[in-house]
Amino acid sequence: MKRILICGANGLLGQRLSLMLSSQTEYEVLNTSQERTFVYDHQLFDYTQLDITQKSDVKSLVSSFRPTVIINAAAASNVDWCETHRDEAWRVNVVGVENLIEAARRVGARVIHLSTDYVFDGKHGPYSEEDKPNPISYYGKSKLASENALRIADIPYTLIRTIVLYGGGIGVRDSFPMWVLKSLKAGKAISCAEDQISNPTHVNDLAFAVVKAYEFNRAGIYHVCGSERVSRYEFAVRAAEVFGLDASLIQRARSADLKQEAPRPLVTGFVTLKAETELGLKPMDTRQGLTLLKRELQTPGRA
Numbered sequence: 001m002k003r004i005l006i007c008g009a010n011g012l013l014g015q016r017l018s019l020m021l022s023s024q025t026e027y028e029v030l031n032t033s034q035e036r037t038f039v040y041d042h043q044l045f046d047y048t049q050l051d052i053t054q055k056s057d058v059k060s061l062v063s064s065f066r067p068t069v070i071i072n073a074a075a076a077s078n079v080d081w082c083e084t085h086r087d088e089a090w091r092v093n094v095v096g097v098e099n100l101i102e103a104a105r106r107v108g109a110r111v112i113h114l115s116t117d118y119v120f121d122g123k124h125g126p127y128s129e130e131d132k133p134n135p136i137s138y139y140g141k142s143k144l145a146s147e148n149a150l151r152i153a154d155i156p157y158t159l160i161r162t163i164v165l166y167g168g169g170i171g172v173r174d175s176f177p178m179w180v181l182k183s184l185k186a187g188k189a190i191s192c193a194e195d196q197i198s199n200p201t202h203v204n205d206l207a208f209a210v211v212k213a214y215e216f217n218r219a220g221i222y223h224v225c226g227s228e229r230v231s232r233y234e235f236a237v238r239a240a241e242v243f244g245l246d247a248s249l250i251q252r253a254r255s256a257d258l259k260q261e262a263p264r265p266l267v268t269g270f271v272t273l274k275a276e277t278e279l280g281l282k283p284m285d286t287r288q289g290l291t292l293l294k295r296e297l298q299t300p301g302r303a
């Protein structure tokens with residue numbers, strides 16, 4: 001029996017991975033996250049609290065469960081929070097990953113880790129796996145440090161970078177389209193950057209890629225994102241269209257005027273040819289992803 005340890009199982013990606021992997025009888029899945037309780041029913045899913053920054057806890061859990069693979073979906077993923085809480089961000093995004101690497105080495109487990117387009121500076125997107133990172137935010141720097149920790153670790157690993165993740169999740173932090181929808185439903189005007197351009201990614205596409213990377217035993221870096229490159233303004237307008245909300249509340253803005261704590265790489269996006277060829281990824285465009293989100297939000301208990 002293959003044993004899969006999911007870290008950060010309460011997050012947007014973690015929840016989706018848990019659902020996908022737990023439905024396969026050939027896997028024994030242990031879900032872990034920082035919170036004491038799991039978002040899903042404890043009687044249906046195996047769950048143990050695990051803070052990845054606690055080295056001895058990581059070591060003893062991994063030694064007793066002896067996973068075939070550790071999938072790390074845990075992160076401090078709020079870019080502005082990371083900018084102003086640097087020590088805490090570093091502990092989760094870098095020290096936590098180092099702890100997982102060390103524990104994985106002891107039991108011969110693979111590590112599948114997630115990263116971001118924010119490792120790039122946004123001057124020359126779309127980026128391929130060979131392009132040189134140059135992060136401009138603290139979040140991006142911490143995620144690049146976690147990538148480098150894996151690169152030099154001398155253990156089998158897969159690194160999957162993604163962009164602006166969205167989808168239905170229980171109790172998760174609002175993704176960009178969820179913030180747009182909540183604001184428009186409340187009749188609130190919002191400003192969205194027309195100079196931040198990237199490929200928003202539905203969580204199903206990312207979870208699919210993670211599972212295939214494991215099943216096909218793929219190593220190295222993969223870029224995974226939605227098929228359409230849009231500005232945040234265009235993405236917000238598309239969300240309003242799909243959900244039948246008032247798009248006139250969405251105003252165009254320049255990033256420089258938004259006063260966000262962390263600087264943003266302006267033009268990113270990925271070349272996903274490698275993931276399409278080697279993992280079978282067929283990424284959704286924004287209309288498909290938002291339509292799926294709409295369906296998810298109508299399903300009780302999914303958001």
Ligand SMILES: NC(=O)c1ccc[n+]([C@@H]2O[C@H](COP(=O)([O-])OP(=O)(O)OC[C@H]3O[C@@H](n4cnc5c(N)ncnc54)[C@H](OP(=O)(O)O)[C@@H]3O)[C@@H](O)[C@H]2O)c1
Pocket residue numbers: 007008009010011012013014032033034035036050051052053072073074075076077078092096114115116117143161162163164165166172173
């Ligand atoms: N969200 C995006 O737009 C985006 C874009 C590009 C890349 N990514 C990357 O994709 C991955 C998944 O992101 P996501 O959006 O699914 O993240 P998320 O929804 O913010 O979930 C992250 C989860 O990590 C858990 N966590 C935080 N600190 C922890 C710790 N010390 N120990 C154990 N668990 C901890 C939290 O669990 P609890 O709830 O139990 O505290 C949280 O639910 C991350 O690596 C992220 O950097 C995300």
